[in-house]
Amino acid sequence: MNNREIFFRNIGLTSNFPLDIEIECARGIYMYAPDGKQYIDLVSGVSVSNIGHCHPAVVAAVKEQTEKYMHLMVYGEIIQSPQVRFAELLTQQLPTSLDCVYFVNSGAEATDGAMKLAKRFTRRFEICAFKNAYHGSAQGSMSGLGSECLKRNFRPLIPGTTFLPYDNFDVIQLITEKHAAVIVEPVQGEGGMIVPQKGFLKALRDRCDQTGALLIFDEIQTGFGRTGSLFRFQRENVVPDILCCAKAMGGGMPLGAFISSKNILQSLTDNPPLGHITTFGGHPVSCAAALAQLKVLLEENLISTAEAKGALFRKLLKDHPAVKEIRGVGLMLAVEMESEAAFSKLFGKLTDRGIITDPFLFNTASFRIAPPLIITERQIEECCATIRRCMDAL
Numbered sequence: 350m351n352n353r354e355i356f357f358r359n360i361g362l363t364s365n366f367p368l369d370i371e372i373e374c375a376r377g378i379y380m381y382a383p384d385g386k387q388y389i390d391l392v393s394g395v396s397v398s399n400i401g402h403c404h405p406a407v408v409a410a411v412k413e414q415t416e417k418y419m420h421l422m423v424y425g426e427i428i429q430s431p432q433v434r435f436a437e438l439l440t441q442q443l444p445t446s447l448d449c450v451y452f453v454n455s456g457a458e459a460t461d462g463a464m465k466l467a468k469r470f471t472r473r474f475e476i477c478a479f480k481n482a483y484h485g486s487a488q489g490s491m492s493g494l495g496s497e498c499l500k501r502n503f504r505p506l507i508p509g510t511t512f513l514p515y516d517n518f519d520v521i522q523l524i525t526e527k528h529a530a531v532i533v534e535p536v537q538g539e540g541g542m543i544v545p546q547k548g549f550l551k552a553l554r555d556r557c558d559q560t561g562a563l564l565i566f567d568e569i570q571t572g573f574g575r576t577g578s579l580f581r582f583q584r585e586n587v588v589p590d591i592l593c594c595a596k597a598m599g600g601g602m603p604l605g606a607f608i609s610s611k612n613i614l615q616s617l618t619d620n621p622p623l624g625h626i627t628t629f630g631g632h633p634v635s636c637a638a639a640l641a642q643l644k645v646l647l648e649e650n651l652i653s654t655a656e657a658k659g660a661l662f663r664k665l666l667k668d669h670p671a672v673k674e675i676r677g678v679g680l681m682l683a684v685e686m687e688s689e690a691a692f693s694k695l696f697g698k699l700t701d702r703g704i705i706t707d708p709f710l711f712n713t714a715s716f717r718i719a720p721p722l723i724i725t726e727r728q729i730e731e732c733c734a735t736i737r738r739c740m741d742a743l
């Protein structure tokens with residue numbers, strides 16, 4: 350049997366309509382099929398490969414670490430240099446109130462851990478989330494999923510979750526003293542790259558301060574430079590109580606974290622201890638990769654290019670008649686078409702012409718432009734010329 354046949358027979362699938370292409374190797378912004386066909390990656394594995402596939406610095410760090418040690422012991426027991434050095438460099442980039450990193454494996458575990466932490470710290474249990482939010486697929490994180498259709502069949506989930514419309518100042522008063530936390534994406538990714546109005550995150554901060562609810566920013570998709578700053582909250586000048594990271598954090602290796610103050614995080618450590626346990630969280634090889642990637646991001650000035658590159662995509666695509674709207678910020682863009690059917694037709698053509706994109710969980714008429722931040726102007730021009738030709742042929 351060939352790989353494709355085994356994929357459909359022996360791999361548990363998330364849907365009956367996977368991308369269905371095989372990739373043999375990937376470098377920079379490109380992925381290559383076994384027959385040598387080249388694809389431009391406009392998804393970055395959903396906002397993961399921010400410095401490109403197989404960046405030499407990350408590959409070298411992974412090789413070096415695997416020769417020293419891999420897994421040693423469950424998280425939080427043994428002092429591991431890649432973990433502490435990465436936490437040190439990361440927290441140096443953050444406000445002093447975000448000085449303590451709890452490492453986990455994934456985005457779902459980060460948001461789940463953050464919500465647990467807020468419950469434990471505030472001694473309240475209600476969570477406030479937003480319509481069309483996505484925070485992961487485990488049962489805790491799924492409780493904050495802002496789409497009934499995707500979670501209906503998994504109820505009962507965690508009780509006491511309030512859903513507010515995103516970017517709506519009028520409903521912020523519905524956050525009360527009963528809430529342990531407000532969890533929010535500073536830019537809604539799976540909602541279709543929705544950037545809230547200026548002041549919305551600040552208004553949430555103010556209301557959390559009034560009510561004692563903790564403010565959790567889910568920067569799992571926005572983090573590590575994608576929107577033009579290391580984290581989106583830094584541009585908005587609003588500091589959360591808990592910051593969730595994953596995806597691009599590990600430079601292509603699995604890694605997540607929820608980050609808070611030592612004081613808040615201490616509530617998982619103590620009375621009783623072991624409030625959150627993870628075997629592989631903060632895996633040394635992932636942390637070595639993460640440290641290498643963060644150094645590249647900081648030293649190579651990549652983050653500051655994201656906005657101009659995003660603007661170039663917009664300029665080159667916005668006047669095509671098939672494009673209804675382009676939303677987003679930096680290299681976190683959504684191109685909205687007339688309908689889901691129009692995008693489905695375009696999708697086939699793009700894949701044939703070697704461009705990988707995908708729609709959003711809650712907006713299937715839009716497609717994603719979220720390439721590695723290393724994409725060059727010339728590559729953007731070539732890519733947009735191909736997209737336009739595919740749109741012309743619709």
Ligand code: PLP
Nearest residue numbers: 455456457483484485538569570
């Ligand atoms: N939060 C956001 C904003 C996401 O976009 C995602 C994944 O797409 C997650 C959380 C969940 O991350 P993971 O798939 O690593 O569990």
